[in-house]
Amino acid sequence: DVKVTQSSRYLVKRTGEKVFLECVQDMDHENMFWYRQDPGLGLRLIYFSYDVKMKEKGDIPEGYSVSREKKERFSLILESASTNQTSMYLCASSFTFGSGTRLTVV
Amino acid sequence: QQQVKQSPQSLIVQKGGISIINCAYENTAFDYFPWYQQFPGKGPALLIAIRPDVSEKKEGRFTISFNKSAKQFSLHIMDSQPGDSATYFCAASPGSGAGSYQLTFGKGTKLSVIP
Numbered sequence: 001d002v003k004v005t006q007s008s009r010y011l012v013k014r015t016g017e018k019v020f021l022e023c024v025q026d027m028d029h030e031n032m033f034w035y036r037q038d039p040g041l042g043l044r045l046i047y048f049s050y051d052v053k054m055k056e057k058g059d060i061p062e063g064y065s066v067s068r069e070k071k072e073r074f075s076l077i078l079e080s081a082s083t084n085q086t087s088m089y090l091c092a093s094s095f096t097f098g099s100g101t102r103l104t105v106v
Numbered sequence: 107q108q109q110v111k112q113s114p115q116s117l118i119v120q121k122g123g124i125s126i127i128n129c130a131y132e133n134t135a136f137d138y139f140p141w142y143q144q145f146p147g148k149g150p151a152l153l154i155a156i157r158p159d160v161s162e163k164k165e166g167r168f169t170i171s172f173n174k175s176a177k178q179f180s181l182h183i184m185d186s187q188p189g190d191s192a193t194y195f196c197a198a199s200p201g202s203g204a205g206s207y208q209l210t211f212g213k214g215t216k217l218s219v220i221p
Contacts, residue, residue: 004149031207042213043150043195090149094207095140095199097149 003027004098006091012104019078021101023091032074033092034058034066037100043090049074081105109133112196112212119219125183127215129196132177137201140209141170141181144193153194154181157201186219193217 007022025032033048035058045058047066055066063085067075074093078085086105091098112129119125131139138157142150156163156170156179163170169182183190196212 006149033208040213043209043211045208048208092209095152095155095209097142097151100147100149102147 004091004093004096006089006098006101008101009099010102010104012106013078013081015082015105017078017081017105019081019103019105021076021078021089021091021103023074023076023093023098024072025074025093025096026072027093027096028071029093030071031094032068034064034074034076035090035092036060037088037090046076078103109210110196110198110212112215114215115213116216117218119186119217121186121188121219121221123186123219125181125186125190125217125219127181127194127196127217128178129180129212130176130178131198131210133198133210134177135200136198136210138199138206139170139172139179140197140199141168142195142197144195144214150195183217186217188219188221191217191219 003026005024013019034046035043037043044060049055049068065077083105089101110131140155141153143153144150154165154168158174167184172179193214193216195214197209199209
């Protein structure tokens with residue numbers, strides 16, 4: 001089975017901090033995705049990548065960037081965290097999701 | 107513009123009953139239709155999926171019915187159990203080409219199975 005590992009289950013960060021969320025997959029997949037999940041809004045696509053060093057904007061990329069230096073690792077970066085970025089962040093490799101990172105920005 | 111509409115938002119079913127969740131899509135380029143199950147605090151887990159070349163797919167107590175002409179698909183959970191209580195999401199993706207793994211999700215259905 002594909003395993004998608006997100007490095008943190010819970011994070012608390014301060015407004016203005018730079019935040020890194022890490023995601024690693026073990027099945028040599030080319031396609032990786034970052035979503036955020038909010039009550040009433042469902043899952044929304046932030047960024048995705050089809051190959052190393054390649055990235056594409058999803059539906060809500062503002063305030064975020066990504067990095068894919070190695071095929072197995074896809075990082076989401078909050079350049080300057082804000083309270084409206086408090087959310088559950090989900091990484092996916094192809095159609096398999098990680099357990100999520102619950103981020104709270106205070 | 108919501109491309110995948112899911113209903114109902116919430117559903118209460120008695121143990122042993124049938125749970126039915128419906129989804130409708132607009133984009134005819136969608137070619138792969140998965141359902142995900144999500145428990146609180148966990149990531150969505152792929153439950154069952156279908157492609158439009160078949161009208162039904164069954165895995166254990168879970169069945170997807172697919173109506174290509176109506177652009178609708180549904181999840182049926184037979185003999186529903188309290189352990190099935192979770193949020194269910196339908197999704198759709200192009201299934202081929204550069205965007206083949208990019209999913210568009212419905213808003214989710216919270217299922218509660220009561221004893």
